[in-house]
Amino acid sequence: MKKYWDKALTFEQYLEVNKQRLENPSDQQEKDFAPYYELAEQRMGRAIKTFKADPAQQALLLTKGFKGKVLIISEPWCGDASQTVPSVVAFFQDYNPVRIFLRDSDPSLIEQYLTEGTQSIPIVVLLDENYQPIDHWGPRPRYGQQLLKKFKADPQGYPKEEFYNDLQVYYAKNRGKDAIAEILELL
Numbered sequence: 001m002k003k004y005w006d007k008a009l010t011f012e013q014y015l016e017v018n019k020q021r022l023e024n025p026s027d028q029q030e031k032d033f034a035p036y037y038e039l040a041e042q043r044m045g046r047a048i049k050t051f052k053a054d055p056a057q058q059a060l061l062l063t064k065g066f067k068g069k070v071l072i073i074s075e076p077w078c079g080d081a082s083q084t085v086p087s088v089v090a091f092f093q094d095y096n097p098v099r100i101f102l103r104d105s106d107p108s109l110i111e112q113y114l115t116e117g118t119q120s121i122p123i124v125v126l127l128d129e130n131y132q133p134i135d136h137w138g139p140r141p142r143y144g145q146q147l148l149k150k151f152k153a154d155p156q157g158y159p160k161e162e163f164y165n166d167l168q169v170y171y172a173k174n175r176g177k178d179a180i181a182e183i184l185e186l187l
Helices: 002-007 011-023 028-032 034-050 055-064 079-092 107-113 142-153 160-174 177-186
Strands: 069-074 098-102 123-127 133-137
Touching: 002 069, 002 098, 011 034, 011 079, 011 098, 028 034, 034 079, 055 079, 055 177, 069 079, 069 107, 079 098, 079 160, 079 177, 107 123, 123 177, 133 177, 142 160, 142 177
Parallel strands: 069 098
Antiparallel strands: 069 123, 123 133
16 A cells, blocks of 8 residues: 555645646546536635534544544546545544545556446545555445435436436535545544
């Protein structure tokens, strides 16, 4: 895990990667993903401005005595990541080192954390002080997973547009609190 940690980015570098890909795409995929990078820039900017750590969650983290590191597997174009990563970083950064590993830079890491056979992101990997994995979380809070399952079970009755809207409304109102609560449960 240390080799992934050493290749990982700070949150500021992650934001810069998003900006760079949006402003100066290096290949066709980055050009095609421009709308997602733009949305990510807006969402992450809003999340940074509106996130307020819950004092009860902060107190819980302190009682857990977690001395390890938080490694997030992500890509800036991901809608779930743009809603979750800023809150997770903001919550943990005053207590634990946090880094972000770009999923597509080396698929060997995400292959260890597949979600129902897919490389879904973000994945938050909790590491001990010696870079050994303790547990992992992701790619979205339980409520978001329930919405996705509802959509997959009945895409006619619960169309993609409605699913996306419901998920975005949830993220906007929740502001990362559920993700942080679920991560804290793993410690």
